[in-house]
Amino acid sequence: MKDIARLxxxxxxxxxxxxxPEERYFYARDPGLMPPHTPDYVVIPETTDxxxxxxxxxxxxxxxxxxxxxxxxxxxxxxxxxxxxVVDMKRMSRIIRVNEMARYALVEGGTSQGALKAYLxxxxxxxxxxxxxxPPTATLAAxxxxxxxxxxxxxxxxxxxxxxxxxxxxxAGEICRIGSCALxxxxxxxxxxxxxxxxxxxxxxxxxxxxTKLAVKLYPRKKLRDVEIFVTDRGDLVPEIVYEITHTEMAxxxxxxxxxxxxxxxxxxxxSFYLTGDTDEELEFKRKIIWHALDPxxxxxxxxxxxxxxxxxxVLLESPQRSASGLADVKKGxxxxxxxxxxxxxxxxxxxxxxxxxxxxxxxxYSGMVRVIDGGHSVMFAFAFAFNRADPDMxxxxxxxxxxxxxxxxxxxxxxxxxTVVEQRLAIQHxxxxxxxxxxxxxxxLDPNGIMNPGxxxxx
Amino acid sequence: xxxxxxxxxxxxxxxxxxTSDYSAFNCPTYRKFRFETYSPGGRMWLIRAWLNNExxxxxxxxxxxxxxxxxxxxxxxxxxxxxxxxVNIFMAAREELVNKGIIPPPVRDYLKNINISGxxxxxxxxxxxxxxxxxxxxxYEGQEYLFYVGDVGSYDERGRKxxxxxxxxxxxxxxxxxxxxxREICDGNEVKTLGEAGLFQFLAGQNISLFNELGVKxxxxxxxxxxxxxxxxxxxxxxxxxxxxxxxxxxxxxxxxALALHEYRARxxxxxxxxxxxxxxxxxxxxxxxxxxPGLEFVEMDEHGxxxxxxxxxxxxxxTDILGGGDEAPNRIRIRQPLETGAGIVxxxxxxxxxxxxxxxxxxxxxxxxxxxDLAEILTxxxx
Numbered sequence: 001m002k003d004i005a006r007l008x009x010x011x012x013x014x015x016x017x018x019x020x021p022e023e024r025y026f027y028a029r030d031p032g033l034m035p036p037h038t039p040d041y042v043v044i045p046e047t048t049d050x051x052x053x054x055x056x057x058x059x060x061x062x063x064x065x066x067x068x069x070x071x072x073x074x075x076x077x078x079x080x081x082x083x084x085x086v087v088d089m090k091r092m093s094r095i096i097r098v099n100e101m102a103r104y105a106l107v108e109g110g111t112s113q114g115a116l117k118a119y120l121x122x123x124x125x126x127x128x129x130x131x132x133x134x135p136p137t138a139t140l141a142a143x144x145x146x147x148x149x150x151x152x153x154x155x156x157x158x159x160x161x162x163x164x165x166x167x168x169x170x171x172a173g174e175i176c177r178i179g180s181c182a183l184x185x186x187x188x189x190x191x192x193x194x195x196x197x198x199x200x201x202x203x204x205x206x207x208x209x210x211x212t213k214l215a216v217k218l219y220p221r222k223k224l225r226d227v228e229i230f231v232t233d234r235g236d237l238v239p240e241i242v243y244e245i246t247h248t249e250m251a252x253x254x255x256x257x258x259x260x261x262x263x264x265x266x267x268x269x270x271x272s273f274y275l276t277g278d279t280d281e282e283l284e285f286k287r288k289i290i291w292h293a294l295d296p297x298x299x300x301x302x303x304x305x306x307x308x309x310x311x312x313x314x315v316l317l318e319s320p321q322r323s324a325s326g327l328a329d330v331k332k333g334x335x336x337x338x339x340x341x342x343x344x345x346x347x348x349x350x351x352x353x354x355x356x357x358x359x360x361x362x363x364x365x366y367s368g369m370v371r372v373i374d375g376g377h378s379v380m381f382a383f384a385f386a387f388n389r390a391d392p393d394m395x396x397x398x399x400x401x402x403x404x405x406x407x408x409x410x411x412x413x414x415x416x417x418x419x420t421v422v423e424q425r426l427a428i429q430h431x432x433x434x435x436x437x438x439x440x441x442x443x444x445x446l447d448p449n450g451i452m453n454p455g456x457x458x459x460x
Numbered sequence: 461x462x463x464x465x466x467x468x469x470x471x472x473x474x475x476x477x478x479t480s481d482y483s484a485f486n487c488p489t490y491r492k493f494r495f496e497t498y499s500p501g502g503r504m505w506l507i508r509a510w511l512n513n514e515x516x517x518x519x520x521x522x523x524x525x526x527x528x529x530x531x532x533x534x535x536x537x538x539x540x541x542x543x544x545x546x547v548n549i550f551m552a553a554r555e556e557l558v559n560k561g562i563i564p565p566p567v568r569d570y571l572k573n574i575n576i577s578g579x580x581x582x583x584x585x586x587x588x589x590x591x592x593x594x595x596x597x598x599x600y601e602g603q604e605y606l607f608y609v610g611d612v613g614s615y616d617e618r619g620r621k622x623x624x625x626x627x628x629x630x631x632x633x634x635x636x637x638x639x640x641x642x643r644e645i646c647d648g649n650e651v652k653t654l655g656e657a658g659l660f661q662f663l664a665g666q667n668i669s670l671f672n673e674l675g676v677k678x679x680x681x682x683x684x685x686x687x688x689x690x691x692x693x694x695x696x697x698x699x700x701x702x703x704x705x706x707x708x709x710x711x712x713x714x715x716x717x718a719l720a721l722h723e724y725r726a727r728x729x730x731x732x733x734x735x736x737x738x739x740x741x742x743x744x745x746x747x748x749x750x751x752x753x754p755g756l757e758f759v760e761m762d763e764h765g766x767x768x769x770x771x772x773x774x775x776x777x778x779x780t781d782i783l784g785g786g787d788e789a790p791n792r793i794r795i796r797q798p799l800e801t802g803a804g805i806v807x808x809x810x811x812x813x814x815x816x817x818x819x820x821x822x823x824x825x826x827x828x829x830x831x832x833x834d835l836a837e838i839l840t841x842x843x844x
Binding site for chain 1: 468469470471472473474475477478481482483484493494495496497502505506509514515516518520521524539540541786
C-alpha cells in the first residue's frame with residue numbers, strides 16, 4: 001500500500017495531514033446521533049490547486065473523499081461512511097471581494113458565516129447576507145450545499161438560491177466554474193440566462209465535487225430591526241396567520257415555534273416576525289400593516305401580541321442566535337438533534353401534533369420550530385429533541401423518535417432536509433424512477449470512480 | 461477526573477474559537493494547528509474519549525492537551541453555563557496525565573527543574589535578587605508591600621530589565637516595598653496549569669508560610685501569572701493576601717502626580733496579557749496609564765480586551781514551547797496584528813508576553829517597525 005499520508009503531505013505540507021488516532025476519532029463523528037465512521041486521513045488544504053491534487057490522488061488510488069465545512073449538519077453528512085480522507089476546508093477562508101453595487105461577496109470554500117458577517121459589518125455596513133442560526137463556524141459553502149436557510153430565507157429563498165456563482169473541483173478532478181464567472185470576471189449569476197449548472201453540486205453534500213469558491217448574494221442592511229411575537233393557542237390557525245403576514249410583504253424573517261417549557265410557552269404557538277427599516281417611520285409603517293392584518297385574530301380572541309421582555313429581545317435579534325445552541329444543554333448533556341423536513345405551510349398542525357406525540361411517547365424534551373421559506377411557498381419544520389450524550393437510553397429514544405419523523409415526512413408529502421443516509425435511501429425508493437436515473441447519471445459523470453462522499457445519494 | 465461530570469456537555473458548536481464579533485479564530489492552538497482536535501471542543505471530546513478508553517494516551521494526545529495556552533478565550537466566548545470551568549477541565553486532564561506519569565518531555569523537564577531548583581532555569585536561589593543590583597530596592601522587612609518578582613523577572617534577561625524598571629518606578633513614587641531576593645520561590649501558577657497539583661501545593665504552602673512568617677499583607681506582582689496564583693489558588697490553601705498587579709499600584713501614583721510624566725511622543729498599542737485581562741478582569745489600569753502620558757497616542761488593535769489574542773506563552777508554553785514555531789505560532793500572529801494600527805510600540809504588562817512577542821518580532825523581521833516595551837519601560841521614558 002502506498003504511503004498516502006506522505007503523498008498528501010507533499011500536496012498540503014506535513015503539518016496539515018493527519019492519520020493519527022486523535023484526528024481519526026474526532027472526524028469520525030459529528031455532534032448528532034449518527035454512528036461514527038473512522039477516516040483514514042484528515043487533510044486541510046489551503047488552495048483550489050491543492051484540492052484538485054487531493055481529488056486527483058484520490059481518483060488514482062480509489063480513496064473516498066469527504067469534504068467538510070464545520071461538520072455541524074448533525075445528520076452525518078460529513079461523516080466518512082466508507083473511510084478515506086476528510087478534507088477540512090476551513091483554511092480556505094479568504095474573502096476575495098465584495099461588489100457593493102452588484103451586491104455579492106466572493107469567498108473561498110471554507111469561509112465561515114461569522115467571518116463574512118464581521119467583514120460586511122466593518123467594510124460594507126449597508127450590506128448583509130442570509131446568515132443562518134447555526135453557529136458562526138458553519139461555512140457558507142457547506143450551508144449552500146445542504147440548501148441551508150438563513151435570516152433572509154423568508155424573503156429570498158434557500159441560501160442555495162442566493163448563490164451567484166461557484167468554483168468546484170469535480171469528482172473527476174476538474175476545476176470548473178459555474179454561472180456568470182464561467183465567461184465573465186463577475187460573479188453575479190449562478191445560471192440564468194444560461195442553463196443553471198449549480199444544481200449539479202448544491203444539495204449533493206459533496207457527492208459530486210468540492211466547492212472551492214462561491215459567490216453569495218447580499219442584500220440591504222437596514223438601520224433598524226425589531227421583532228414581534230404573535231401568540232395563539234390554536235395551532236390550526238398558525239398557517240393562516242403566517243399566510244396573512246406573508247401577504248403583507250412587510251416582514252423580513254418569519255418563524256413559528258412551540259415548546260412545552262417554560263410553562264409560559266406551554267400549549268401556545270408563537271409566530272415571530274422581524275421588521276426592518278431605515279427610519280422609525282418605515283418600521284412603524286410595516287408594523288402597523290402587519291398589526292392590521294392580524295387584527296381579526298385579536299378580535300376573535302384567538303391570539304394576541306406577546307409583550308417581549310427586555311431581556312429577551314436582544315436574544316431574539318442576535319444573528320446568529322447563540323441561544324439556538326443552548327438547546328444542546330437543556331438536558332445538561334451536550335446534545336440535540338432535529339429533523340427539519342421541508343413541507344407545505346398547511347402541514348403545520350399535523351407536524352405539531354406528531355411532535356407532541358413523539359415527545360410524550362419517548363419522554364423527550366422537544367421543541368418545534370418553523371422557518372418560512374420564500375414567502376411561504378414552503379417551510380422547514382424542525383422536530384428538535386434535546387438529549388444527554390451520557391445517557392445511552394435517552395439517545396436511543398431520540399433515534400427512535402427521529403426514525404418516526406422520517407416515516408411521517410413521506411406520509412405528509414414532505415422532503416427531507418439534510419437527510420441522513422437512511423432518509424436519502426427512503427427518498428430514492430419513493431421518488432420517480434426516472435428522476436433517480438437522472439441523478440445517477442449526473443453522479444456517474446461527475447464522479448466516475450465513486451469516491452466523493454460515498455454512501456450518500458447511493459442505493460446502498 | 462475532576463470535572464468529569466461536565467465534559468460530555470460540550471456540543472462542539474465552536475463559538476469558543478472566535479472573537480466576539482466572529483471576525484477571527486482566536487484560540488491560539490486552533491489558529492496554529494487548524495485541526496478541530498486542537499480547539500476547545502476537540503479537547504473536550506478527546507478527553508472524554510480517553511477517559512472512556514476509546515483513545516490512548518499518545519504523544520499526539522499529550523501535545524493536544526499540553527499545547528493549550530489556558531488563555532481563556534474559550535471561557536469568554538463559550539455559550540454554555542459550564543464555560544467558567546473550561547480551562548479548569550483542561551488543567552484537570554493534565555493533572556490526570558501527570559498522575560499517570562506519561563507527559564511530554566518538556567513538561568517533565570520543567571516540573572523537574574522546579575522541584576529540584578525551585579525555578580525552571582536551574583539557577584541557584586542566590587541569583588534571584590541579582591536584578592536589583594544597582595537599585596535602591598530593599599529586602600522585605602515589613603514594608604507595606606512585598607514586591608514578588610517571580611521566575612521570569614528574576615532569571616530571564618528581559619524579565620530582569622522589566623523588574624528593574626517597575627522597582628525604580630515604585631521607589632520614585634514613594635511606595636514602601638521590599639523583595640524576598642534569595643528567599644523567593646516559584647509561585648507555582650504554571651506548575652498548577654501544567655497539572656502537577658502536588659508540587660503546586662508544596663510551593664504554595666512554602667510561599668504562604670513564608671509570607672505569613674514575614675507578616676506580608678499586601679503583594680505587588682510583576683507577573684500576571686503570579687497574580688493569578690495568589691488570587692485564585694492560594695486562598696483555598698490559607699493564603700489570603702491583598703494582591704495587586706504593578707499597573708494597579710502605578711496608576712494611582714500617576715493620577716496623584718507622585719509620578720509626574722513628561723511628554724513622550726509615540727503611537728502605542730497595548731497587548732492584554734491573558735492572566736491580567738481575561739483571567740483577572742484588569743483591562744483598564746494599563747490603558748489609563750498609557751493614556752495619561754502626554755503626547756502618547758493610544759490605539760487599539762482589533763483583537764483587544766476580552767478578545768485579545770494570546771502571545772502563546774500561557775499554560776506553561778512559555779517554558780515548554782509546545783505551541784511555538786512556524787509562521788502560525790501565536791506570538792508571530794500576535795506581533796503582526798499591531799501593524800494595521802500604525803503603532804510603533806506594543807506595550808505589554810507581563811514579562812512572559814514581552815519575551816514571547818519580542819521573539820515573534822525577530823521571527824517576523826519587524827524590528828525596524830515595532831518595539832515591544834513593558835508599561836514600566838514606557839513610563840520610564842516619559843519620566844526621563
